[in-house]
Amino acid sequence: MRQDVIVIGGSYAGMAAALQLLRARRTVLIVDAGQRRNRFAHHSHGFLGQDGMDPAVIWKTAKDQLSHYPTLTWVDGTVVEAKGQKDAFAVTLDEGSVHHGRRLLLASGVRDELPPVPGLTERWGRTVFHCPYCHGYELEMGKIGVIATGSMSLHQAQMLPEWGKVTLLTNGAVEPDDEMRADLSGRGVTIEPTPVAALEGRADVRLRDGRLLGFAGLFTASRAMLPSDLASLLGCEIEEGPLGQLIVTQSSKETSVPGIYACGDAGRMPHSVSLAVGDGAWAGAQLHRSLIF
Template structure:
């Protein structure tokens, strides 16, 4: 069986794209490894109509709605290889099965490279976040710690005072110049230069000099990479952004390989559930147009 579109990645962007295609009665295969980027978070915020809902529940309900369309096929597994060309792509999954498709859509999402700070990993998505629009309101204007990872953290530290009193922990990652220090002071941001030893409690920062500073929540700017190398293996160009690496696409969400498209966090910045859904919906419509015209 040859599918009209094979969607690699069945999270928010991939499902949003698939929905547009299914409603055009196109044969769609979704291959999903089941590792949503926000699987560590208990609530999703900023997505109209779903504010405060568990992200897993949002994904479950979306998938249930897709299964109402008879032209959907769904495989739970890892897509490991993509080859071929427009109208004749082949995707091979981890079990060795080969699947034919006229078009490809990479909606693989991204992986976050977290700062190497003891105690950060187990708090990620619970009391340590990357997006204040998604999680800042719930901190109730309490004390916020910003864990710097490089010069881009300056922008995060400038923005975070909208949600609370901010301390920027440089942790040896970069040195603000005088103009930046003046700007941060004007925003009420405290700069802490002592190295971080570890994180404790809910969101407490233990410094090398022994001090323990408590916070309502912490933010940090991670560096992202597409969570799968499959697009790069096909020959798609991967480009550098301020947030990390992503799959390069044009305005129609087509990659540098004709007939292969990409959407969601793996192909746009910045990142959020609502932006991923919008990007996926646009990609799905453009995929359909590429099949028609």
């Protein structure tokens, strides 16, 4: 069976796109590897109507709703190869099956490349975050640490005083110039130059000189990486943005390759559940238009 659209990635953006197509009675195959980016978090914030919900519950509810549409096929798996052209694409899954479709939608999201700080990975999404709009409010204006990874960390340090008392831990990754130091000082930000040795407790930072700094929460600017080289192998243009890798798309969400679209964290910046859903809904509508005009 040839699908109208094959969606690679069944998280928020991919499902939002699929919903528009299913409601237009189009056939859709979703292939999902089960690697939601926010699988480490227990609560999702900033998504209208779902504020504070477990992101896994939001995902499952959406999937259950999609399952009522008879033109949906859902496969748990990973796409290991994709080829073809507009109206004649073929994707191969890790278990060997091959599926055909008129359009491809890359909605596989991204993975976070984290700084190599001992104890950080275990706390990612729980007490170490990247988005203040998603997690800042719950810190109750407490002490916030920013573990620097590069220039984006300076931007984080400038923003985060809206949510608490901020300490920028430069950690050898960034050196603010005099103008930036004056700016941060004016915002009440403390600059700590001693490198970080490890994270301890809930959100405590052990410095290399032995001091232990306690925080309500920590932020760091992770680097977004596409989860595989599938987009590049298909010939899609990829660029390095301030937050990491990004599949380049037109306003219609079509990539540089005709018939291949991208949405969600893989195809836009910045990132959040709300933005991914909106981007996916737009991509789904544009995919439908491409099938009828």
